[in-house]
Amino acid sequence: MSKKDKNSSNSRRDFMKTSATALAGFYIVPRHVLGGPGFIAPSDKLRVASVGVGGMGGGDVRGIYGTGKVDMIALCDVDDSRAKQSVEAHPKAKYYKDFRVMLENEENNIDAVSVSTPDHMHAVIAMMAMKMGKHVYVQKPMAHDIYEARMLTEAASKYKVVTQMGNQGSSGDGVRKMVEWYDAGLIGEATKVYSWTNRPVWPQGIPWPEKGQTPPKDLDWDLWLGTAPYKDYVENLVPFNWRGWWDYGTGALGDMACHIMEPPFRVLGLGYPKSAECSVGSVYVGEFQQGYFPESCPPSSHITLRFDRPGKEDLEFHWMDGGIQPTRPEELEANEQMGDGGNGVIIEGTKGKMMCSTYGINPQLLPTSKTKDINVPETLYRVPKGDQGHYANWVEACIGGYGSKEFDLLSSPFSVAGPLTESVLMGNLAIRSYDYRAPRKENQNQFDYPGRGIKLLWDGENMKITNFEPANQFVKRQYQGDYSL
Numbered sequence: 089m090s091k092k093d094k095n096s097s098n099s100r101r102d103f104m105k106t107s108a109t110a111l112a113g114f115y116i117v118p119r120h121v122l123g124g125p126g127f128i129a130p131s132d133k134l135r136v137a138s139v140g141v142g143g144m145g146g147g148d149v150r151g152i153y154g155t156g157k158v159d160m161i162a163l164c165d166v167d168d169s170r171a172k173q174s175v176e177a178h179p180k181a182k183y184y185k186d187f188r189v190m191l192e193n194e195e196n197n198i199d200a201v202s203v204s205t206p207d208h209m210h211a212v213i214a215m216m217a218m219k220m221g222k223h224v225y226v227q228k229p230m231a232h233d234i235y236e237a238r239m240l241t242e243a244a245s246k247y248k249v250v251t252q253m254g255n256q257g258s259s260g261d262g263v264r265k266m267v268e269w270y271d272a273g274l275i276g277e278a279t280k281v282y283s284w285t286n287r288p289v290w291p292q293g294i295p296w297p298e299k300g301q302t303p304p305k306d307l308d309w310d311l312w313l314g315t316a317p318y319k320d321y322v323e324n325l326v327p328f329n330w331r332g333w334w335d336y337g338t339g340a341l342g343d344m345a346c347h348i349m350e351p352p353f354r355v356l357g358l359g360y361p362k363s364a365e366c367s368v369g370s371v372y373v374g375e376f377q378q379g380y381f382p383e384s385c386p387p388s389s390h391i392t393l394r395f396d397r398p399g400k401e402d403l404e405f406h407w408m409d410g411g412i413q414p415t416r417p418e419e420l421e422a423n424e425q426m427g428d429g430g431n432g433v434i435i436e437g438t439k440g441k442m443m444c445s446t447y448g449i450n451p452q453l454l455p456t457s458k459t460k461d462i463n464v465p466e467t468l469y470r471v472p473k474g475d476q477g478h479y480a481n482w483v484e485a486c487i488g489g490y491g492s493k494e495f496d497l498l499s500s501p502f503s504v505a506g507p508l509t510e511s512v513l514m515g516n517l518a519i520r521s522y523d524y525r526a527p528r529k530e531n532q533n534q535f536d537y538p539g540r541g542i543k544l545l546w547d548g549e550n551m552k553i554t555n556f557e558p559a560n561q562f563v564k565r566q567y568q569g570d571y572s573l
Contacts, residue, residue, distance in 0.1 A: 134223075134486050137194055138202045139213050142170025143327055144227060149174045151479040152202055152225065158483060164190045168306040170327060185308055186198040187213050195220055200486050203227060207441050208336045209314045210323035211236035218243045223250040227477075228346035229338055230505050234513045234551055237562035239507065239573050241506030247489040252498060253505035254481035255346040257447025260475035263351045264468040265433075268450045269353050269442060272431070272464045274453060276439030281352045281405045282414040285446075286430030287340035292332035292410075293371045293387035298321045316565040332385050338516055339385030341410035344431065344446070345512040346505075349407065350425045351434050351448035353508050356403065360548025361511050362557075363395040366518035366540055369410055380537065381519045382520070388412055391515035407515055417441055419454035444527030447475055469497055510548070518544050521559040 111331040112390045138149050141163045152158050164184040166173035175183050184190035191201070200223035201215045204524035209230045213223045218240075230239040230253045244251045257263065269275070273349055300320025303309040309321050316335040331337035352358075369388035370380055380386070388410020394405040406414065416426055417434060418442060426432055434454075435442050452459045471477045480500050488494030495501075521539020538556070553559040 089091045091118060094149075094150045094218060102178045106236045107389070109197050119508070120202065123435050125564060130391075131150050132487070133157055133159045133399075134483055135159050135161045135197060135199045136202060137163045137164065137190060137198045137200075138204065139190070140204035140206075140209075140227075141165045141174035142167060142172075143204075145202075146170075146174050147481075148202050148225070148227065149178070151571045152483065153178070155316070156484045157480075157487065158467045161240050162190050162194045166308045166311040167304075167326065169304070170306075186311055188216065191216055191220060192331040198222060199248075200224065205329050206312075207232045207338050207342060208316050210242055210388050211573060212315055212567070212571050213238055214498055216220060216245060218247045218251075221247060223482075225252045225254065225482050227254040228505075229253075229342045229467075229509045229512055230502065231509055231513075232338060233341075233485040233563065233565055234510050235515065236573065237509040237513065238551060241502045244502040244506075250482065250485045250490055250495055250498070251502040251505075253346065253500045253502070253509070254477070254486075255350055255500055255505070256475040256478035257347050258350055258354070259499040260448050260469040261470055262444055262448030262451045263466075263495060264466075264470060266351055266355045266442060266444060268464050268467055269451070269453070269462065270435075271435075274440060274464070275435065275437030275442055277400065278352075278356055278403060278435050279357075280409070280436040281403065283345070283348045283352065283406065284408040284413045285340055285344040285348060286411050287344050287409055288387070290329045292339060292385045293369065293486070294332075294384055295381045296333075296383045312566070315569075315571045316567075317568055319508070321495075322338070333383055334385060334520065335383065336571060337385070338513065339389075339519075340510060341385075341391070341515045341519075343391065344409070345407060346508060347446050348431055348433060349405075349512060350500075351444055351451075352405070352433055353511070354504075355435065356395075358395050358403070358405075359507055360395075361405070361514050362396045362548070363394045363546055364514045364544045365542075366390065366515060368519055369412075372404065383545065385408075385516075386519060389519055391518060393511060393514060407464075417443075417454055420456070424456060429538070438540070446487070467553075514546060517553070517559055517562050520552075520562045521556060 118425045136152055137159050141149050141167055153160055160178040160181045162182045163178060164187050165172055166185055192444050200216040202225040203210055207229060210226050214226050218223050227351055231240055301323045303321040306495060331343055367385035367390045371387055390412055391407040393405040395405060397403055420426060431446040431471050442451060444451040472480050478499060485494040485498050518539060521537060539559050544559055547554050551563050
């Protein structure tokens with residue numbers, strides 16, 4: 089980790105140590121007194137535009153509006169049928185299909201933007217909003233590519249806007265308890281981390297369908313594709329199964345790791361990994377098919393990341409998906425549940441171990457009987473309502489403004505979410521590290537994945553694999569059309 093990375097990590101590592109009394113003495117000052125671009129007086133409501141308002145996006149709209157301090161000014165979605173519920177709930181909000189048109193038309197009418205689209209569109213929408221000086225809330229993962237995550241992180245500071253990634257567990261009490269336990273030395277110095285999920289629950293490890301379909305009449309397929317290469321619409325891709333295709337999603341790792349890897353990332357104050365290794369599962373699909381398809385995420389994977397910690401041994405960080413799990417710790421009794429069953433985290437230390445479920449819920453020492461005897465003082469700020477207060481955590485910071493006391497209490501600003509997201513996407517970089525090879529049959533492309541057989545060495549500061557050049561094609565993808573950051 090570079091000195092810059094270390095300092096950033098350490099400063100954010102301590103962010104929750106701000107006392108709740110930091111808000112004491114806060115008083116309302118009229119907007120005309122304080123002024124300044126992007127400032128929102130505490131007496132006003134945050135004016136929000138939302139992009140992607142069906143499904144999870146609809147939940148984000150409800151969560152943000154439900155804080156009671158928001159006016160929904162505009163809604164945007166490429167799928168009218170999916171947007172219907174949100175549109176009906178906010179009849180005064182203007183409705184758009186193209187986020188670019190919405191932002192251009194509503195620039196003077198909004199303070200903030202939420203982004204809840206498929207992964208491949210997160211960065212371009214968020215960047216356009218930030219360049220306009222708008223605060224942004226972006227669903228996890230905050231970006232599709234490592235390069236995008238870095239650019240968004242830098243832009244948040246450059247444009248002085250309030251940012252939050254939608255990994256709500258970062259606002260929960262569980263991760264804060266784990267930080268306090270670790271700081272109190274209950275498990276000693278961490279040596280290994282194991283994290284896992286039962287995802288994917290959508291198709292992966294399959295070839296792209298040969299026959300295209302006519303898009304549903306309410307879906308603007310060209311706008312949905314956005315930055316991705318043009319392909320004909322295929323059945324059941326929308327609204328959910330896009331997660332298993334690299335052009336649009338980031339697989340089980342991108343979907344769940346921002347929830348599951350976040351607690352140990354926060355507890356240990358991690359920055360960029362120094363290396364990545366992987367192994368993946370395959371499926372048998374018939375003669376001349378190797379079971380690996382460059383368009384599709386694998387059905388299962390095991391990623392090993394290593395983090396450099398100056399003055400200490402490297403930390404070994406494991407990620408497993410597709411139902412793969414680590415060996416049960418000896419400290420767990422035979423009938424005790426590991427994590428929440430399908431997902432979880434175990435941090436091994438020199439003096440003990442601790443475990444939690446998705447979002448950092450239900451933290452426990454191992455053996456679990458130790459947990460009831462813990463008597464560690466609460467030193468870290470608790471977000472009101474915990475993970476249910478994640479939206480309000482962002483809204484309050486937007487109203488307070490960049491650099492305010494509320495800003496310092498953010499759970500997952502891009503300064504934290506960016507390095508976490510880059511580490512998550514490093515796993516996908518390893519998975520995708522292939523070379524083309526000679527076709528086995530005429531017009532049938534074949535692929536080798538030599539990057540999966542070696543340790544990929546990562547220069548985090550320069551965003552570059554130093555020992556296997558083909559892997560670097562996946563650090564930054566090329567957008568179609570006129571989309572850009």
